[in-house]
Amino acid sequence: MDREDSAYPISVRRADLSGPDGERVSQFVEAYLRQTEVEKAAHLGDTRDDAIRLYCARGFETVTSWEERPRLVCMQLEPDLLSDFDG
16 A cells, blocks of 8 residues: 555644643653553564674673663673783
Protein backbone atom coordinates (compact mmCIF):
# COMPACT_ATOMS: atom_id res chain seq x y z
CA MET A 1 0.00 0.00 0.00
CA ASP A 2 1.54 3.25 -1.13
CA ARG A 3 0.91 6.32 0.92
CA GLU A 4 2.01 9.86 0.51
CA ASP A 5 3.60 11.66 3.41
CA SER A 6 1.05 14.45 3.15
CA ALA A 7 -1.74 11.94 3.86
CA TYR A 8 -0.32 11.41 7.35
CA PRO A 9 0.50 14.85 8.70
CA ILE A 10 2.57 15.17 11.84
CA SER A 11 1.49 17.73 14.36
CA VAL A 12 3.80 18.99 17.05
CA ARG A 13 2.21 20.44 20.14
CA ARG A 14 3.61 22.21 23.13
CA ALA A 15 2.71 20.99 26.57
CA ASP A 16 2.07 23.36 29.44
CA LEU A 17 2.51 21.26 32.58
CA SER A 18 2.12 24.16 34.98
CA GLY A 19 -1.59 23.50 35.55
CA PRO A 20 -3.20 21.39 38.28
CA ASP A 21 -2.88 18.18 36.21
CA GLY A 22 0.71 18.81 35.19
CA GLU A 23 2.27 16.31 37.57
CA ARG A 24 -0.16 13.53 36.57
CA VAL A 25 0.30 14.22 32.86
CA SER A 26 4.05 14.17 33.30
CA GLN A 27 3.87 10.82 35.12
CA PHE A 28 1.62 9.42 32.40
CA VAL A 29 3.99 10.46 29.62
CA GLU A 30 6.98 9.06 31.52
CA ALA A 31 5.19 5.73 32.07
CA TYR A 32 4.23 5.60 28.39
CA LEU A 33 7.81 6.21 27.26
CA ARG A 34 9.13 3.61 29.69
CA GLN A 35 6.62 1.04 28.39
CA THR A 36 7.53 1.69 24.75
CA GLU A 37 11.19 1.05 25.62
CA VAL A 38 10.20 -2.26 27.24
CA GLU A 39 8.18 -3.25 24.18
CA LYS A 40 10.98 -2.25 21.81
CA ALA A 41 13.52 -4.29 23.80
CA ALA A 42 11.19 -7.31 23.82
CA HIS A 43 10.74 -7.04 20.07
CA LEU A 44 14.34 -6.33 19.07
CA GLY A 45 16.23 -8.06 21.84
CA ASP A 46 19.38 -6.57 23.26
CA THR A 47 21.24 -5.51 20.14
CA ARG A 48 24.25 -4.35 22.16
CA ASP A 49 25.50 -7.85 22.97
CA ASP A 50 27.34 -8.31 19.66
CA ALA A 51 29.05 -4.92 19.97
CA ILE A 52 30.08 -5.59 23.57
CA ARG A 53 31.52 -8.99 22.60
CA LEU A 54 33.47 -7.37 19.77
CA TYR A 55 34.99 -4.76 22.08
CA CYS A 56 35.88 -7.46 24.63
CA ALA A 57 37.55 -9.50 21.88
CA ARG A 58 39.68 -6.44 21.05
CA GLY A 59 40.92 -6.15 24.64
CA PHE A 60 38.43 -3.73 26.17
CA GLU A 61 37.25 -4.46 29.69
CA THR A 62 34.01 -3.45 31.38
CA VAL A 63 34.61 -0.94 34.17
CA THR A 64 32.47 0.65 36.84
CA SER A 65 30.17 3.23 35.30
CA TRP A 66 30.92 6.89 35.96
CA GLU A 67 27.30 7.82 35.20
CA GLU A 68 23.97 6.57 36.47
CA ARG A 69 22.18 6.13 33.15
CA PRO A 70 20.30 2.83 33.04
CA ARG A 71 22.02 0.03 31.11
CA LEU A 72 25.10 2.16 30.40
CA VAL A 73 28.14 -0.02 29.75
CA CYS A 74 31.50 1.66 30.30
CA MET A 75 34.60 0.06 28.82
CA GLN A 76 38.25 0.94 28.67
CA LEU A 77 41.31 -0.34 26.90
CA GLU A 78 44.43 -0.68 28.99
CA PRO A 79 47.60 0.18 27.10
CA ASP A 80 49.83 -2.77 26.36
CA LEU A 81 52.91 -2.27 28.53
CA LEU A 82 55.19 -4.07 26.06
CA SER A 83 54.19 -1.83 23.16
CA ASP A 84 54.92 1.23 25.31
CA PHE A 85 58.58 0.19 25.43
CA ASP A 86 58.94 -0.54 21.69
CA GLY A 87 59.88 3.06 21.08
